[in-house]
Amino acid sequence: MAVDRHAYSAAQVLRDPWPGALLALGSVLVLLLGVFYPTFRSMVTTWSNTETYTHGFLIVPIVLFVLWRQRHALARLTPQPAPVAAVALGGLAFLWMLGELVDVWSVRQFSVVLMIPVLVWLILGARIAWQMKFPLGYLLFAVPFGEFLVQPLMVYTADFTVAMVRLTGIPVYRDGMYFTLPTG
Structure with a gap:
């Protein structure tokens, strides 16, 4: 057993x-x-x-x-x-x-x-x-x-993204939270 x-x-x-x-x-x-x-x-x-x-x-x-x-x-x-x-x-x-x-x-x-x-x-x-x-x-x-953090974080993200795109040499146009590249 x-x-x-x-x-x-x-x-x-x-x-x-x-x-x-x-x-x-x-x-x-x-x-x-x-x-x-x-x-x-x-x-x-x-x-x-x-x-x-x-x-x-x-x-x-x-x-x-x-x-x-x-x-x-x-x-x-x-x-x-x-x-x-x-x-x-x-x-x-x-x-x-x-x-x-x-x-x-x-x-x-x-x-x-x-x-x-x-x-x-x-x-x-x-x-x-x-x-x-x-x-x-x-x-x-x-x-x-943290709802109060959403807007500042969106601005930071847009700033960071535009700065990184510009570092690559690609021109970028930013209008508020929106940005446009030459390709569209």
């Missing part, structure tokens, strides 16, 4: 801290989504209504994929709650409240998105949160922010 080396005995399952830690983390994330639902909804609405931010729909699947790829490295670590993270969580909640008071959506959105890595730190511990630093940091790209 062959023994499956991946099979767990009941005692091993009870000693494994991961299922309980992941259940706790999942529960807290669902609670976060429920408590700050209007803030999360505002992010999704912006993704839907503004072409600049449609990439927001891809952020969570990408984060989950990267975490899935890291699962073996993460499984070697042991979840150890970090109560000190509760201080950071309180600070982010206070920041969210300030954003609510002055009615600034980006402050509220950054606050709730930053609460996710802090909750991972709180429940799974610093070592695991550090191992997950890239996908947790990548979540910040979900926040629709």
Whole structure:
């Protein structure tokens, strides 16, 4: 009779801290989504209504994929709650409240998105949160922010493009954001 080396005995399952830690983390994330639902909804609405931010729909699947790829490295670590993270969580909640008071959506959105890595730190511990630093940091790209940068970046891009074309010796005529080459 062959023994499956991946099979767990009941005692091993009870000693494994991961299922309980992941259940706790999942529960807290669902609670976060429920408590700050209007803030999360505002992010999704912006993704839907503004072409600049449609990439927001891809952020969570990408984060989950990267975490899935890291699962073996993460499984070697042991979840150890970090109560000190509760201080950071309180600070982010206070920041969210300030954003609510002055009615600034980006402050509220950054606050709730930053609460996710802090909750991972709180429940799974610093070592695991550090191992997950890239996908947790990548979540910040979900926040629709930076609309004010679009116009200056377009001007910079046009300036740079015209300068590079002129370096090649090709004459270029620029009219605002549009430029014309002798060939059309």
